[in-house]
Amino acid sequence: MRRFRFERAFLSVILLGVLLAGCTFVPVGEDEQIANIQTIIAGTPSATPTATATATATATATATPTFGPSPTATATATATATPLPPTPTPNPALAGFSYCTQTVGAPTGRFSASLQELRTVGNPAFEQLDLFFELSPGSAPLSATVSCLTLADVQIVSTSTTLTTPYVVRIDLSGWLRDDRFTASLPAQTLTFTTTRTISQAIVLTDAQADVGATILIPLAEPVPFRVTLTDNRLSIAVARTSTFGVASDTLRVPSGSSPANIEPMFFLFDGDVWKLDANTTVVGEGMTRRLAGAVNLTDSAETETHLAVSPNGDYLAFCRSEAGLDPSDAALAVPSTLWLLPLAGGEAQPLAQVGVSCADPVFSPDGATIAFAVDETGALPTQWMIYTVPVSGGEPTRLETVLDEWSRFAPQWLSGNRLLYRAEAPDGRSSLFLRLSDGKVLDVGATLLTDERLVVRYRGFGTLLASPGGEYAAVEALRADDPGADLLILDSAGQLVERIGTQRVVLPPPTPTPTARPTATPTPTPTVTPTGTVTPQLPTATPTATALPTATPEVVPPQPIREGPFWSRPLGWDAEGRLLYLTTLCASDLVQDYQLYRWRGLQRSELLATGQSLGGIGSTIVRNQQLFYAAVAGADPGPRGPETQNQRSSTALWVWDLKGGNRQILLDLVRGVRELR
Incomplete structure (x- = not known):
């Protein structure tokens, strides 16, 4: 049994000298007081508003009402034992608060400014840190991005301050x-607020090697929502006093009902071996704890198994196996691997195809007779994959395209009519989807999806690609080009767009002139703490020269798009009736995934099955008939939550949700992550 190897990667910034300055907490002004204090104290902070039962979706002109699986007798969601969680009572004092990453100003511009004051205020519902800036004449507008995240994701090396929260x-x-x-107004410092509870410190970090940028950290004892505002060059970060969710908020991690009467067969990769989940055995491997099911190691080999596939009838497994002593996760170059086939009715695994250097992404055709897979033919960087097919009964592997070009082809999925849809990427960053027809003709169906009707680039590439069991439809993540996040595209077997899920509507506010900078006040020679709690940073004895920046009429701030709709839409799997389960994440957040689980039943017919908030991540998923299997990971990847987490270091639980019976339970606990539920 191979033990998991941890990878450690930290981004280092330099924390300069620490300057302690005491700050006094002061009550908020009358304009920020809440009329009914008792209501605020008793109120429960609300999360980001829950999406409605109908997902935001826009059908393209090519779609017709005939697309989509046949409607069932009941158009509403199948009843479950656990209803959707009730919507929390909004707290009027926390309007606009959320866990979402928030940006104010023009995020791409650079500005010249001095920091004049830092001030703390508060009321019964939240505490607030105000930063007062003065812009140089002709400077671009002030801008900032604020996020809440775990200490592990901050990725800093602090030489003089230890963060313990x-x-x-x-x-x-x-x-x-x-x-x-900048240099005159913001020396590196740690500001301590002794009379406040939630905001106790503000730590300033700067990189001595950079010529732009600074970071301010506010340590927190618990995850709490926040709000960012920018008014007249005053940047305000308001932090709620209490968290808005608990364990019960994460619906996908809350058991419901009893144990499912029957658990569909499911396979997964763990520690480089292929495992079968088995409810009829008490056997478990090292690092596993049985709940409702045990797990049997099907390969238990010295080699590393990767890229697993299960035949439609469940009679074969296909996987790529690397050579003994070589771990693909530790190698910079391609590790030699071979496509293997394992009969589940009994017998030993046998090599099926050895082409090029290594293999990846095997997938069975809908009739189970053929396997398509990706092959790295050279082992050179950048890796260039090509698609091959091989009969399950054995034979010579066939390269689908004889052309030699710059495209790397991988992640094949079978569609009806013996068609293959797969992703393609070029070294220059281009991305597309190729569709190979039964007669061998190859179409670039991704080109029309990447742009809109005005030929403006809408997407920069594609992510997860999943075909329905019969190949009538395929779902693919479309990575937005103009901002972070992903839409979910539903394609038919001809590669034509049926529905776009997650498209965001742009609302442009009117242009706002840049506020004129306040007259420069007479600087003070040393930092002071005023009785009102204001911190005045150290300034030079003379006003800094501003001649380097040309004097200009205050410019108009370009309209910033306000987008409505989910941040990320991700396919989870297709059920036996050709309905897609997909997960949307409401907003970009480095800490909390505010999600909704939907079931797509055809053109503009999506039903909401569950909502929740989670501090963890959702890893690999698979749908077997009416059962959703998913890996609930305790941790998540650094960055915004939404896509499938690749975190292999955190503890993981395998869950099953029987959507027909309404039962949701833990099957197996593991000390670290799993890959490729199949």
């Missing part, structure tokens, strides 16, 4: 020019 609010001032005004 598990969470932080990170204020990223990436556009702040490191000019004289």
Whole structure:
């Protein structure tokens, strides 16, 4: 049994000298007081508003009402034992608060400014840190991005301050020019607030090697929602006093009902071996704890098994097996591997195809007679994959395309009519979807999906690709080009767009002139703490020279798009009736995944099955008939939650949700992650 190898990667920034300054907490002004204090104290903070039962979706002109699986007798969602969680009572004092990453100002611009004051205020529902800036004449507008994340995801090396809290609010001032005004007004410092509870410190981090940018961290004892506002060059970060969710908020991690009467067969990769989940055995491997099912190691080999596939009838497994002593996760170059076939009715695994250097992404055709897989033919970087097919009964592997070009082809999926849809990427960053017809003709169906009707680039590439069991439809993540996130595209067997799920509507606010900078106040020679709780940073004895920046009429801030709709839409799997289960994440957040689980029943017919909030991640998933299997990971990848987490270091639980019977239970606990539920 191979033990999991941890990978450690940390991004280092330099924390300069620490300057302690005491700050006094002061009550909020009358304009920020809440009329009914008792209501605020008793109120429960609300999460981001829950999406309606109908997913935001826009059908393209090519779609017709005939697309989609045949409607069932009942158009509403199948009743489950656990209803959707009730919507929390909104707290009027926390309007606009959320766990979403929030940006104010023009995020791509660089600005020159001095920091004049830091001030803390508070009321019964939240505490607030105000930063007052003064822009240089002709400077671009002030901008900032604020997020809440775990301490492990901050990825800093602090030489003079030890962060002991598990969470932080990170204020990223990436556009702040490191000019004289910056140097004079913001020495590195740790500000301590002794009379506040939630905001106890503000830690300033700068990279001595950079010529732009600064980061301010607010340590937090628990994850709490926040709100960011920018008014007249005053940047305000308000932090709620209490969290808005608990264990019960994460629906996909809350058991419901009893044990499913029957658990469909399911396979997965763990520690480089192929395992079968078995409810009829008490056997488990090292690092596993049985709940409702045990797990049997089907390969238990010295080699590393990767890229697993299960035949439609469940009689064969196909997987790629690397050579003994070589772990693909530890190698920079391709590790030699071969396509193997394992009969589940009994017998030993046998090599089926050895082409090129290594194999990946095997998938059975709907009739189970053929396997398509990707082959790295050279082992050179950048890796260039090609699609091959091989009969399950054995024979010579066939390369689908004889052309030699720059495209790398991988992740094949079978569609009806003996067609193959697969992803393609070029070294220059281009991405597309290729469709190979039964007569051998290859179509670039992704080109029309990447742009809109005005030929404006809509998407920069594609992510997870999943075909329905019969190959009538395929679902693919479309990675947005203009902002982070992904839509979900439903394609028919001809590669034509049927429905776009997650498209966001753009609302442009009217242009706003940049506020005129306040007159520069007479600087004070040393930092001071005023009785009102204001911190005045150290300034030079003379006003910094601003002649380097040309004097200009205050410019108009370009309209910033306001987008409505989910941040990320991800396919989970197709059920036996050709209905797609998919997961949407409401907003980009580095800490909390605010999700909804939907079932697509045809053109513009999606039903909401569950909503929840989670601090963890959702890994690999698979749907077997009416049962959804998923890996609930305790941790998640750094960055916004939404796509499938690749975290292999955190503890993981395998769950099953019987959507027909309404039973949701833990099957197996593992000390680390699994790959490729199949």
